[in-house]
Amino acid sequence: MNNQKEQLCNIILPKNQPILDRCLPLSFRQCLQQNLDKQLAILEQKVADEIALNSTYHCQYTHQQQRYQKLKAIKPGDLDQVFAYLNGQAIIPKIDLGKNQSIFVDHNDLLLLALYQESLQNLPECNLWHLLRAYYLERSELITQHLATLFENELLICQADLRQVATILSQITGDHQVVSWIANAFLSYFTLPMLQRYIVGRENKVWPFFAENLQFIDQALGLTNDTKGFKVANALAIVSLFPEVPAKYISHLLALALGTNQNLRVQAQLILNKIENIHLEVEKALIASKQEIRIIAINWLALLGATSSVERLYQVLAVEKKALVQATILSALNQLGQDISYYLSHEYLLQDAQKGLLAKKPISIEWLDPNILPNLFWQNGDSVAVEILYWWIVSAVKLKQPMGNALIDLYLGLLDAKSQKNIGQFILQMFIQQDIKTISDLTDEYQSTVIEAKGVLALIKYIDAYQAVQIVRPYLKQYTSRRSEICAILEALATIYHPEIIQLLLSISAGYSSNIVRKKAANLLGQIADNRACSVQELSERMVPTANLNSNGEIILNYGDRIFKALLDETLQLIVKNVDGKTIKSLPAANKNDNEEYVKACKKLLTNSKKALKLVIDNQTQRLYSMMCITEQWSYTDWHHYLYQHPIMNRLIQRLVWLEMDQNGQLIHAFRPTEEGAFINIDDQEITLNTNHQLQLAHGIHLPEHAISSWLIHFEDYKIKPLFNQFAHPKPNISHQVENKIADYFGQNIAVMTLKNRLHSRGYQPITDWDRIEGYSKSFPKLAIQACITISNYYRQMSTANETVKLYHLYFKQRIGLIDKIMHIENVPPIILAECYGDYQSLITV
Template sequence: MALNSFLYRLGQALGDNAVSSSAVKRTFAKQLGSQLAGRIESYVQDGGASSVLSDCSHRDNQNKWRQRHYVWRREGEGIFSDLSRWNIDQMARFGEVLAALEPITHEYGRYGSKKSPDWLRHIVQWWLSAQDRPQPVETLVDLCDLRGLGAEGPLEILFSRDPTNYRSDNCLDRFTGVESWLRENAPAIANDAVQAGADARAQLATAIGRFRIHDLYLAFLLDLAMGTAKGARAAAIQSLTGAKPETLEAAFEATYAEANPTRRAHLIEAAANTLGDRAGPLIERLRESESSAKVKAAMDRVAGAVTSSAAKPRNPWQKDGASGFVAIDGEWVPAPERTPPPERSKIDREAYDLLRAPIEAYNTHLKEMKQRYKDVPYHWSKHQVFAPVDDAIAKLRAIAEGQKPVSQNYNYYSFVWLHGQHAKSGEVDQFFDHPSVTLRHVVRLARGISGNRLLAQFADYASAPGLALQRRLAKGADMRSLVELWREAGGEDFVEEYLGYRWYYQDHGLPGEAWPMLLDEMNRLDEAMGIIPQTSNTKFDTLRTLRLLTLFPKVPERYRNRLMILANESGVKIREQARDLLADAEGIEDAIALQLDDGKQDVRAQAADWLAQRGAATHIPAIRARLKKERSDKARAQMISALERLGDDTSDFFDEKAMVQEAEKGLKKAMPKGLDWFPFDGLPALNWSDGRPVNPILPRYWVVLATRLKETGGNALIDLWLDRLAPGDAHKLGWMILTGWIAQDTRTPSDEEANQHALSRVDQQLAWNKDTLKRWPQSADWISTDYNTVFAQIKRGFASNYLGSAADSKGMLALASRVEGSDAGPRIRAFLKNHGSRTSQAKALLDVLANIGTPAALQVLLQTADRLKQKSVQAHAAKLIEDVAERRGWSAGELADRTVPTGGLDEDGTLQLECGADRIYTARLDEEDKLALFNPLGKEVKALPPARMDEEKSAVADAKKVLSKARKEVKQVVTAQTERFREAMCMERTWSSEDWINYVASHPIVGRLAARLVWIGTDKDGNPLASFRPLGDGSCTDQVDEDIDPADFSQIKLAHSTLLDADTRSAWATHIVDYDVKPLFDQLGRLLPEISEATRKQRLINDREGWMIETFKLRGIATKLGYQRGPAEDGGWFMTYHRVLREAKLVAEVEFTGSTLPEQNMPAALISLSFRNLREDGKFGTQVAFENVPDVLLAETWRDYHDMADKGSGFDPDWQKKAGL
């Protein structure tokens, strides 16, 4: 126990502590007044005037208190700076006052959890905010004991997130003596911990593992490992990995005998994760007497994690570590020979001389800025200091050569000239690449100048030394030496940095050659994988860990068992990544096959899918054996699908006799709700594909089963049945069901019923209308007193009422998945247009379109999605489109093709707008690709008409909204698709001829744009067959006016000057002029720079560096070329224009000297062109070598860079000065 804690507690016992009365009173007087503050002071001091708590809880006083100005992290600074002046009971009463004044209503910035009393959370916050050093945990324990909270009170504080440290999952670093408290009070803590929240229990389990006190808490950890809280269970299991295996094994066996099946199943999981080689034999012993299917299934699930592949013979000293590792295939993978870090050395004077010009340029620029903005308050230049050249170089030499220790803050402000534009000069790069500048020099400068985090050196914002490190690694520098030097310079642990920092990208940015450094970090990886106890305050990210493992040339065997568990029981991303890492693992198919008998249908289905993915044909018998007793439709369908993928004949699973028996059993069950209307006797006669008739009981059962399953998007098992029907019969069955269901759902009164209803109501309505007009004559424009008009209104309103709903039976639509899209599309489109307000039914029919999946059906899905008014239905349609794309393995570009908004236009490019009875206006695209509006007589008009009567107001308003939205969408589509086509040209993206016809040429907007471009048709191997252009009327022509049928091609792509010979380019140039075509962009005429092998090795093109251009001119040409303004940097400047190329996962970036925000027209100079990786989260990554960029894209972008320069005044030797650098 620390001395200050002892003296503090001694003072508590002697009772000589007395909080300053004036300090307490001052705390509350300003907001609450001196009288109430005095009563609070009295209560806090000795417990007197306890009624003050009631007064504090009054709303007026609470409001006054909340209006105070405070900094929550330092709120207790003035009153709790000297804790020795406080008694425990005084602290508790102070907390009670705060709780009365400010009940806690949110969790942000609070210690503890919702289970903690408010008074404790408040006092801990005030107390800790006043202290910079960790505080004695005994004080916290005494506070809780005073109010009878037991150990649960301290646990909730200690093991809840630290609100002042976003990198920590608990508050252990805020207190001293926690380990001793846990050791000395283990029985009481373990007993009270069961009342704590699940998060606190999980953190406690982690701390037990961290402090290696497993033996004291073994029963507690075992109980937690068998509990229902998933997070706490996982934490307990990881903690148990640090226990002695023999002790743990005995505890497992003893606990197992007394546990129920659910807890035994969890115990099996814990054993598989913690016992290593002991797990397999133990589980086999327990299996001998196990009778629970649930527990046996758990044993099967972990089977692959408790058996290791046989490692191939190797020398006894070949153990995982710096020298290499055992791979998952049993091979020993040696580490490359280690290059030791360079010794300390001097940097040549000529290298330092390279920095003189950049330093002088910085000083000149700073002088100009100070003069120019001398009257501007808070301008950045006022806080910057000049860097005398010799002094700046001397400071740099002292850090680089080790004459001074690295001090990040000092170095940052000492080397401001190495940040920003001046650091991007050629001289700076030449300095860092100079032969006398070693890796040691660069690492020290990177550590001091550009931050404390190693992975930041591989980020897009890396500074000059960081970029130099990237270049060194690309040339073969040893990452292990780099890390060693980094740590020597005081840098943070890069593994903990990447795996534990919440703000880090999922992409670590490390090159593949970096894997040897991970051999020195096996303990960290072990912790991150959960095979040893957690030692840090932050849990490592599992998915990031798996992504680090992808750097290894082969997966280490040590992670095989853990990967088997992650591949079975984790989320989708982790599961798929784990399975990818296990791709080369041998002998795991048997373990996977055991999961075919798991108690969970999802596990069984996933096991079948995984076996098929691995091509495990030898396990066809196991899948067949399970199918004999499989009752789950989902698992059954997945298993049959797996058999087909493995090349097995599945025809025997469609034995009609067995199917009839199953149907008879199913039909004896209660009929699902909503089938009263269905005409079972009207089901069509069907035949199997071999011509045999289908027993009529089967389609009857299929309708009942599908309705019961309620899977409108289709059921895999039913789909397999439909696929075995004779050609056309599945369509016939589905069509009967689809049309019947729509008819049932949209039933409305007959004309006779509507007439009778109107006749019974018209007199009453007329009387009401006349009475209303007497009182409000101004309503005459929309309230009619004409008998026929009122009659028609009543009849129309009643005729639109639905007589029922078929929503309860929508599951039967799964049987419509084989309906011809050309038939289903118009019928469903009509429903969506006329009955789209029925959201449940509309979603079900969209499911049908997605399940049919033919081009005609998908066109309706795409074309109608944007027309629907219901947001929920729109969202559902968008989700379906994504699902279809994923299911079919479409690329991002193909998905975009199928989701291009139509602006509500029909296939012929028109949009009908209903403005009331007999008033249908039409909008269609004009020559400028804008929507022109025409009245019912075909005359072009500028706007929609006003409503003639009240009933028309809603229709006209809706029509105006539709037209407005359509015009916006058309404009957006033209802009977006122009850019997409240009990107597709650069990427040489290809469409299948079917997709091109359906999604490009047939699109009402995109098709018009496609007619302004030249295309190339190729065979299946990509060999060009012809070039052509759509004419806009459904036909296509080549450059010499010969007809072309795009269906004759296998693939279609956009033409480019590099893909056509000179004669063809010339012929197309003539064609474009003759036909008065306005190309979307120049495909064939741009003069493109030549790309050499040397260029492909570079990351930067700067052949237009120093070319001057006004910022407004640059903005104009950049925008025209499809570039966007880059992000604002410090000082409100932006310094780049970029173009995102999502399909290529690249970003083209043109750098210039910058422009202010808000923009002003000012001189600027171009600097360079580069490409960056586009990260998964949409952010820009590091620069890439041009060899990773398609040649057409590089050439076109390089030409963009030149075109921007050509709009300016040319090169200027004084560009830096004139551009304000």
């Protein structure tokens, strides 16, 4: 221990405050009996259903029957033992509460006593002693190999100092190696994103434990022979919490900070940035023998903003022989505020390119003939020498960074706008064409090195987003096995902040055939969202495609000699108008004065726009409905920018009633946007919105009956079909709910086909256990809430057209950490409750 204190230098550990053991109230003994009785009652019904299921399908299921017998065998004396044990007044009772996993616990937490429906956790007297005793009795695997789950899901444990958890667990279990369990949870079982979520706001609850047990960090960082399988990234995340970097780790962190693993490199650099004058250590790497290390050190100095390193960078630039390192130094100097215009002049760039091209070019780029490169122009209109462009390509390939870098961005910024788009389109097309050539067209050597040229994709940053998506989509569809190449293309596209790119990444992350590609798209979306200081959900809401409609809600279709326009009609369909403003059925064929290539492009554009429009309307209708359910609010600025000014969203929001709410949550106006750009209330009076107020969608629970009736008449008078019914479902009476479940239609029969059709149309998905359907659920991801409608089960493969099932409950679950917990019915957001009750009710409504 003394040795560890020496290793911590001057770090002062927070005091480890002990948690006092105390007794639970006697009333909780009665609660244990009530929990048992409730579960027996529920299981009686499940046993009856299981017996009926066995009879119908000639099965031999006994799962529910075994669970019922286990619970029925528990006697009052057993509950007395449990109560005494929870209070620390008895040893652990010898009661089998279902630790055999085959007949253990289902998603409703049956076969639990103290933990049933969080009855223990809800007691004011409950503390960490009682909670950990209960888990050790009822779900002991969560105290050992799955301890990470408790850290994710139990508030009392999350709020505790890890040292407190270790002390109490040691005394409860009698095992003094529990520090290893805790270390395993944080360094092995947690993924890095989970660990990072856990740490936020709990920094001082975590690092002192590891400061007192540095051997686990040593193992994770590979400073001992046994790493225990710990994750280096997790260890770095924990070390980053220390107020000072332990001296013993500095040299190892420097090696990681200059190493080839990009993720670990970033983590290590962030930790070392805390050290005063760390730039002096980084400058030592500027003369490293390996070019890669020199480049990493240069980029690190740029990130540090160390202006005191400028002189040293100029000194290194004067003697550096590698063109790639020279270019990186220039980029760093530019980031540090130095004037590098001389190095960006046409004369210098040409000289630099000619010198660089004397060296051997990468074999991975030999397929690209410099003679076919497009003609590009500087911003002053002068032509770009082909040697300069080809040297940029070679440099980008060597850098191997599809997402680009400051230097390539600097070079591209020298071109005029059209050239920026042209080079992007050319590079993307050539990369894909080269990748999809057949083996018979290419040698194995070329075929295997295409991915080695991925750095060239850094040059597509300014490509037209619509063109990029049109080029990439067929490739994604046909060549799903080209995972590495696809991921490289997605990395490059992710640098383009445009709705079409965001939606492409969203669609890939949600349903692409390759898990690797899906994860890559999801990670890229996360990075984009982080850079924009928003969530991925918010990002998807802001980046709605326009289906090629401009800010005026039109698509200009230029035939060369003639110009047509496509725009939305009152049914939200794209119609075409000629130069005289007359509606025509479709785009005409080219005449002798038209440009045939333009005509072909216009027809393709219109076809693609119609497909995109349908997707946008379907997706955004569902999104707006979901936002009504969760009472999502927009600031006036966001609402005006992302909805009102969007050419498609503007038409959708005209078909809905909106509410203006003040800072105190009071209703100011109910209104509807009109096609003319006004905001009108129910009396057809134009109103002015306060830019400091919030806007949200109206629902029947917000407005009195007469206002609802008036709005329905309003839509009829204006001959407007609402986007969806906002006033169909009032808030239900929940006073007769049992166990936080609504059972108003419990036991009523419903045809399986009716059940599926009605719930699928309302966005529900089946709750399955292999082939067995146990019910249907609908998710509200932003609140991590899931509405569940349960039934008496049917088998997908064996069900018949005339089969009926019994309707059971409506209840709601909310994900907390890794576990879905049944919500208290009064805590369910009122609109979600009203709408889902309406779905439940619709199943018995003719």
